[in-house]
Amino acid sequence: MEISLLVLLFIPYLIIKYLVTDHDTPAEKDTKRFREGIELVAQQQYEEAFRYFDEQVKKYPKSAVAYAWRGKCNLRDENYFSALYDLAQALSYDNTLAAAYLDKGQAHLALREYQDAFREFDKAVWFYRDNNADALRLRGLARLRMKQLSQSERDLRRAVELGDENARHVLSQAPFYIHDLAKK
Template sequence: MELLIVVAFFGYIYYLRNYADLRTKSEKEEENLKEGIRLFQTNQIHAAFDFFDQRIKTRPNSSVAYLYRARCFKEQNDFQAAMNDLNAGLSYDESVYGLHLEKGKLLFRNNMYDSALKALNKAIFNAGDQDPEPYYWRAMTRQQLNQEEEAQKDYKKEAEITEAGKHILIRDLSVKKPF
């Protein structure tokens, strides 16, 4: 009887550690990449690039690593390599809104407004109302497409999110602690 109680207890602990963690795959990835993200955020682009490049070599299906390596490429003005990484990251996980946002921004920069609008729509869908930046870029894109009324709605939504303080501090994912 005691053995059964001990096995049940450890089984429950195992369940909590492995199955009760409600974070998404990308949120867990971001937790594992926080050192490289910190390097990028402190503008240590070359060190961050090396970190994410190594991570992609060891774990090539890490969509968040592709996102940050793409951002490093973008900082180095290698826009084609950045786009390649964004597309690779999206092939592994389309729910990371940062991938869609960065892709939309790159397409906007290259005057590909219809494609940028599609990418930014996906960014907004995946981000919900947690980040004002996708709305800002979608409004800019809509202005280029002469969709003034829709652009004004997006600017208004951006202002509402900013004013409400709903935007998240880490822009790519709302990092949740494990259970």
């Protein structure tokens, strides 16, 4: 009898504790914490955003989100090696940040490191569950540079299905598209 009364009282305690507990991941908490800097990036105030995130990296040296956003600022300023460092740091703390893989791939692409770019874009496509047109287009471009034409075409066509007009333009200029026209 006493045990059943304890169990009966314990169940509401567990339910209340679950409802009151914060369920945000560390990345979600950091995204809320760094809202000011993220808004600076959205407003294209990249120098201020870089300074903001540089300070946040010093305050929170294990914050994947701070490193990822500072990496994005470095990428925007064409500081590709600094961007690669920041994005690698971000991914070492949280390897589920799809946008960090996308940015890291763009840095490799800018440095003409196509195999490395492809690998990062491939991870981004996976984390976005094959539903991000930018990731698909960029993976397609990396594949195009590596002369993987049929795979590139598949990625670009999927990006077009998702509404990416840039991918449609690339398809109109790409060699495999020209071969398709010659066959018809």
